[in-house]
Amino acid sequence: MALTSTSTTGTTGPRVLQRDVGFWGLMFVSLGSIIGSGWLLGALTAASIAGPASIISWVLAAGMLLLLALVHAELGAAYPMAGGTARYPHFAFGPLAGFTAGWMSWLQAVTIAPIEVEATLSYTAHLSWVSSNVTILHPDGTLTTSGIGIASLFMVLFTLVNIAGVSLLADSNTVAMLWKTLVPLLTVVVLLLLTFHAGNFTAGGGFAPYGAHGIFAALPAGVVFALQGFEQAIQMAGEARNPQKDISRAVIVSTVIGTIIYLALEVAFIGSLDPGHLLHGWANPIGAGGFGPYAQLASAAGAGWLAVTLYIDAVISPSATGLVYLGTSSRISYAMATDKALPRSLGRVSLRGVPLISIVLALVVGELALLPFPSWQSLVGLVSSATVMMYGYAPVALHALRLRNPDRPRPYQLPAWRLLCPSAFVCANLIIYWSGFQAEWKINASLLLGLAVFALTRARLPRDQRPALRSRSALWVWPWLVGLMLLGAIGRYGGTNLLPDWWDMAAVTAFSLAVYYGALRLVLPAEDVAAAVAADDSPQA
Structure with missing residues (x-):
């Protein structure tokens, strides 16, 4: 089945996704996913865990995720199809490996929309005019x-916008994105001008009160969650007008802009804290019980108007991100x-050119994710682990496809790919390790549920329609996931x-490289890779 078409829906033949999204729409989809609830809450969470050294956490995470983004930029431009993160391992290692990657992709994407909504409600629930009328x-x-x-x-509301079509999704996200970018920048400027205490960067136990452990622990607790999302342009690649040209640019530009904004926000946050709150450490840097960090800092600085703007943004920023993720999760299940x-049924496309049943499933x-589960901070650690596990498939797939599908046109090429691909895989595994054992075993347990769904789906297919599992090529996946756990x-x-x-980081690095090069020995033959790519290929734009 062709994934996309440059024409509108016809009266005959299968309905397909429509190519209606240009560079700005793709870039804003990724940037809009990066700037969500993470900017409202990420700085507080990171500072509570790492102190002023949380700045290093942001730099470290940004470097790691930028490397992974560059890997995805090549893959997205070379193989522009809906739900791409689920497709690349499928091409190189077969349906079983592809499903495990796709399940991780779908799991993290489908849970982010409710997490963003919970962040909005958590941020605004303590406002007096809200709490006096409803207990959230x-x-x-x-x-x-x-x-x-x-x-x-x-x-x-997210669902209705997505059902209306990808053009409305992209246009509404673009409008929201302009607001979402301006408000954080305005916050940085105002806080730096009105209240900035350079001494805060050595207060409460020094620059790194919790040492390297705190720096690394901050990554999965909110930092990685905030910076993730660059892959959303790739998930929407099946609806891009000029994917070979636009996808790599959208991924790289959105990642760089998001990184600059988050670094500036962390510096402004730490510098604007009340030094009195840091006398006994960083456990409650904005005071006990505080939850809306930037709004509280703005009010304390006498910028009440900015506090009001931030509470409005607490609705707009996470909502726009949730809107995008509900749409992209449906593209993954579609793929x-x-x-x-x-x-x-999840692959059926409506008259408006969207995967309707996949959207309803999301x-x-x-x-279900809105039920009384743990708080925002607890959930983001789990989702961050699933996201980075999804990212981890990409470097292995890129190296494998470079070897087995070398003649594929690659509008963007990762430089020094033989070095940077294994480096990106190591980075992904380190972040997963820092996420903690609790997140890792829960992710593996969720994969078992996914494999049960996969097995049931195959069992219902006529035997002659079941694609070969290529289980030998997927052998590296199980030692990888179990070994990390x-x-x-x-x-x-x-x-x-x-x-x-x-020594723990050295062990993870050595283990990662062993898995990586072991996986490359299990890649499908070149003719099988070419056949898999041809079966799912989109018409060239």
Whole structure:
């Protein structure tokens, strides 16, 4: 089945996704995913864990994710198709490996929309005019019945916009993106001008009060979650007007802009804190019970108008990100359905050129995620782990496709790819390790659920329509995922602390390289890779 078409829906033949999104739409889809609830809450979370050294956490995460973004930029431009993160491992290692990557992609994407809604409600729930009329949160930070009802209204709105078509999705996100970019920049300028204490960068125990452990622990606790999202342009590649030219640019530009904004926000946040709140450490840098960090800092600085603007943005920024993720999660399930890894109904396209049933599925799963689960900070660690695990497939797939599909036109080429691909894989695995053992075993457990769905889907297909599993080529996936979990179990991030500092990172690095080069020995033959690519290829734009 062809994934895309440059024409509108016809009266005959299968309905397909429509190529209606240009560079700015793609770039804003990625940047809009990067600038969501992470900018409202990420600086507070990172500073609480790492102190002023959280700046290093942002720099480190930015460098790692930029490397992964460059890998995705080449893949997205060379193989522009909907739900690309699920497709690349499928081409190189077959349907079974492709499904495991696709399941991770879908799992993280489908849960981010409700997380963004919860962030909005958490940020605004403590406003006096809100709390006097409705109780949104329980004392433990989970949603009340009223909170779930309000959150559900947001989810339904996201769904309706996505059903209306990709043009409305891109246009509405572009308008929101202009606001979402200006407000953080305005916040940085105002806080730096009105209240800035250089001494804060050495207060409360020094620049790095929790040492290297705090720097690394801050990454999955909110930093990586904030910076992730560059891949959204790739997920929408099947609806790009000029994907070979625009996708790589959209990925790289959005990542760079997002990184600059987040670094500036962290510096402004730390410098604007009340020094009195740091006398006893960084556990409550904005005061006990505080949740809206920038709004509180703006009010304390006498910029009440900025505080009001930030509370408005607490609705707009996460909502726009949730809107995008609900749409892109449906493209991933659509992609897996066309690969016969999920039920065929998820691959059906409506008269408006969108995967309608996949969009409705995203709504249903999102509603389940709104049930009284842990708070925003607890959920982002889990989602960050799933996201980076999804990212981890890409460097291996790129190296494999360079070897087996070398003649493919590559509008953007990753420089020094033989060095940077394994480096990117190591970076992904380090972030997963820092996420902690609790997140790792839960992600693996969710994969078992996904494999059950995969097996049921295959069982319902006629035998002659089941694609070969290529299970041998997927053999590297299981040692990788289980090995990371075991390293987490004996590591220093939720494990038994058996591995000492720095030796644990050396162990993860060595393990990652062994898996990486082992996987390259299991790549499908060139003719099988070419056949898989041809079967799912889009018409050249």
